[in-house]
Amino acid sequence: MVQDFLLEIGTEEIPARFLPGTLVELREKAVSLLNEARLPHGPVRSYGTPRRLVLLVEQVASKQETAVEEIKGPPLSAAYDASGQPTKAALGFARSQGVPVEKLVVRQVGKTAYLFAVKEKPGREATVVLAELCPRLIRSLSFQKPMRWGDKELRFVRPIRWLVALYGDTVVAFSLDGLESGRVSQGHRFLSAGPVCIANPAEYFTRMEAARVIVDSAVRQRLISEQIERLAAAEGGVVPPDAELLEEVVNLVEHPTAFCGTFPEKYLELPRAVLVTVMREHQRFFPVCDRDGRLLPRFIAVHNSAPEHTATIRRGNEQVLRARLADAAFFYREDLATPLADRIEGLKKVVYQEELGTLYDKTERLCALVAHLAGAAGLGHDDRAALFRAAYLAKADLLTNMVYEFPELQGVMGQEYARKNGEPEAVAVALYEQYLPRFAGDSLPQTAAGRLLSIADKLDNLVGCFGLGLIPTGSQDPYALRRQALGICQIIIAGKLHLSFRAMVDLAYREYGGKLKNEPAQVFAELADFFKQRLRGIFGERGIAPEVTEAVLAAGIDDLYAAYLRAAALHEFRRDRRFGDLYTAYTRAANLSRTAPAREPDPAHFTDPAERELYAAVQALREKIKPKLATHNYRSALEELCALRPPVDIFFDAVLVMDENPVLRENRLALLRAAADLVRGIADLAKISI
Template identity: 55%
Template sequence: MAKDFLLEIGIEEMPARFLGPALAQLKELAAKTLQEQRIAHGDIQTYGTPRRLVLYVKDVAENQAALEKEVKGPAKKAAYDVDGNPTKAILGFIRSQGVGLEDLVVRNIGQVEYLYALKREEGRPTAQVLAEICPGLITGLHFPKPMRWGNLELRFARPIRWLLSLFGEEVIPFELAGLTAGRSTYGHRFLSTGELSVLNPTDYFTKIRAAYVLVDPAERKEIIWQQVQELAAAEGGVVEMDEDLLDEITNIIEWPTALCGSFDPDYLKLPAVVLVTPMREHQRYFPVLGKDGKLLNKFIAVRNGTKAYIEIVTAGNEKVLRARLADAAFFFEEDLKQPLAGRVNGLKKIVFLEGLGSIADKVDRIGALADHLAGELGADEQEKEKIQRAALLAKADLVTNMVYEFPELQGEMGREYALRNGEDPVVAEAIFEHYLPRFAGDRLPETLAGRVLSLADKMDTIVGCFAIGIQPTGSQDPYALRRQALGICHILIEGKIHLSLKQLIAWAYQGYGEEVELKHDLAQVTGEIEEFFKQRLKGILSDRGLSYDTVEAVLAAGFDDLADVVDRGLAVASFRELPAFGALMTAFNRANSLAKHAASTDIQEARLEHPSEQELYSRLSVLQTEVQPLLENRDYATALQRIATVQKPLDAFFENVMVMVEDEAVKNNRLALLRRLVDLSKSVADFSKIVVEAK
């Protein structure tokens, strides 16, 4: 009979961000291990709180499935002598495999017959196997920052304090970290006392809940959000969904109870971001908004416990927030005593990166690069002045008290202070927007000044890092260069901004001047950064549903214009849906293979001897006239449709004309004809990268 299996790893409280990935790993590892061990099972679920990781496998078979396998032996002709008696070769083989002659079968490999030993390994009791694999299920988990404790060599998220392992009602004993797995668990740290003895997996879920532990993260999350909404509605307000905050709170508590607190309404005179940031980032509170979308002097917190003494807990949270808001108000008022422009000199004292000067130096470089970009993007003189003013003030809020205390407010406070200092709203918005996008899915800068400064800031950082040998490796990207490169890609692509990546790199590199000693020259830096952006583009194109070979084909045709790549990729994907695409690719690939031998693209019309090559030349001449304007207007879909009309003359050419003839002049002329055709199509994509499935 099948039985349920439950494994609980009891630990000290681990960081909220560890829980989700750990549960996903545990489920995947369990499924893989059980399959490898030939143990049939039903649904696999994982649950967890900051103090426990739980694996629950339903309907686990009581025994492994038997293993049947064939082991290759000697060739049949070498296994028996002329009299039909077994040779030493076959006798040694069956002895090594523990089988008899009757367990051998013949299998053909090519023209040769070989003997195979049929072996059957009976399955062992599942309980024995589980005892062997459970330690690996635990030690196979990986965490961003594992720790050791005591004199143990084991590394884990946090010290392991107990292990529970039950197969039905049977304990699966195994040892790890100086502990022996048993049937005992523990409830809520403060609301439950002593060990809980568990009879079986079903009993576990009953008792753990009675001990004030909601072990299912999904259930905790749903309960928290429901309580938060109900409390907000009772105050006549609403709470905006904040998935990150909700997930964090879900992963730091075991028994949620929401509470609503208040603060002095005088604080509402401060900018909303000054209030929301301490609440959300430091206290893990949900801000409450009125029906008009403005902040109320209310917040909602979630305690790890019951409603007992909730008034005292609420008062304590209000006291903590009151101190936070008082600090924020003080910092804000102090910062307003000096305008942003007066803080720019303070940036000289802040190092940007060792070897790349100060933040003040970076501001100068951003201004110079922004000047190039503004010209390329068609900014008029008035817009250029505003861009330069925004570049000067872009980093000034880094030396304010508010940003020093709350670094996540960089840009936000710069915009706020700029407006209060009387700066142009365009300048203020650009100060904020130059940090966009800050994370995956974040909004992009919407103003011209914001786009220019964002591109300049990000490209300056990327080029500087690559120039001194700082590049992302594997999972390590301490300066978020991947995120910044993706930001540049999305700004250019979504904004339909056509700029040369190579030129951007060159401008940024020149900005460092002779004052900074760079390890790598412009050529090396350009090559490395181009490859870096190529990898980002692969991800972007794949996310848009393009197949891997379409992506390769488009990138092989060039990607210096990042915004152009997506348009070409979508056009090629649509082009591949044409019914005649497969036949066209067959002819194209043949042309491409021959075109590689062409010495030039010069075609002498007088040497076109056969009507088929004359027709192909005539069609190609018309095509070049038709397609070039389409390419210039980036109408790639129509351009490809025009190019596709060459199929019939191209097929006729290959049917009637021998390309590789002995006459060098004629051969080179025909190769040049094919080369010119291939080059025309490569303006959009290198179709030799396309894989055409046989039908």
């Protein structure tokens, strides 16, 4: 016999951003607990609305599976005497396990035979097991900001108000912090007539729909998308795809009704980003565009009330949006009265970070960093001028009314105001691009000035935080340092920039002028490890094998773009039949010489032609691969280095490396080290197995 199991956790309204992750966790932990409890089941699904978390487990067995436990006892040699009678060891073990001595079995463990007691634990009824698992499951759910309410001890995302737990037609009875489970749910807060009695899991979704609750978020999303598309088409427009906003709106409602509202056309004179931000970020409205992508004085919103209230809700939302846009228009006019350059002095009064100085201090650091980066990247005169001006103006828009009211518009308004102030277009674009990428999958800076300003800004943040010991741990990353380090790597690789990581970090550290607590060597080492982890992710996304990545990272990351090129070249060359020759030559040379000091071998101490042959090969290969390494042609360099195989093999056949004479021994190790270092400059092939 199998039955479906339903668990509904009824709550006060859960913030939309918490729902997706919580539903994944609910399903995964339910599967884990059911398997741990030996309770066979079918598919497990989770659903959610702002007021409920729902778990549906199909085809749950009526009983646990029988558990078989084997407990190891004494060795067989000590369990029976010469006449075959059980010894005290065997009798005592059987008695302690509650098993007749004649029921003990023999199991081989390695080369030794032992007695084992085999005990079966019969399965319990599903309702009993589920009653134990439900409180454990609910308490195990984790949230960024859990809360307690009243005098309760349970910590949860929002107060729990009711619990439904049904195994088929049977209530799974359990208590949780004073609440008793049952079969009574609640419908829509405004649209349902009252409590909803659920007879069994099979009728749950239809009963809830009758109570004006659409439990399945996928169904709510489809309904909202269809309504939005229909309303936009009626206005002769379209709604640009916005999966993030759509997901949030889906998780704000239980019974969605979309409507189209309007705002005065005069506000279309505001920058597009301002209009979209006000609608999207602050009101959760979908902007409407014409077929050419121009904004229309329309918006689409979704409410959670009765359709007959739509007209009233529309008027209220239109009033709120008009007020917001009127404020934005006022801020915009006021901001334009003061050019960005005139705001720089005000940065001296704004603290960037309590221990790292003001925004003016940060601006000065940015100017120093971009001066170094411009030289290292070989920027031309015009790009240099744009970069230096953009670095000087980089944080000025943070003092504008618009950015103060709408922080999401930092950089966006810098670009807009720079254009209005008559700054060169390259400067305006760089002010916007300094914050890219802002999230996973975001676009990268496309201009030379924008790339380097973005790198400088993020590097300054990283060095400052690491210098104070503010390093991300676990899931905690309040300063978004992982995203910023990843952004630097992505910008450098996409922009094909050859920049010295150490030089950048050292300069950024010096520019803090003694404000940092940690020593520069520690900051550099921790940042290098931090960046290596970001590179692992990037290389993995591009199909580079993990062991190839580790081999390349072991050879150093001072030039981040070169590290990527080395990894890509080695990944491809690994498929070449000649890779085996290179791998063998390297590992034979490297294994013995890894701890040897790096120094030039002395030909005066060679005693065998094989030494001279290997030395000549190393010298020749150095010259051959030098121009290839200089131009980052690592594939060709790897092909050349395959020539090491014959002289290395001959050397090992002819020479005893670990000679008793320390002078000969050390000279031979130095020779092997020199051979291995030719390859190690690209990758440490010992990290790879073939």
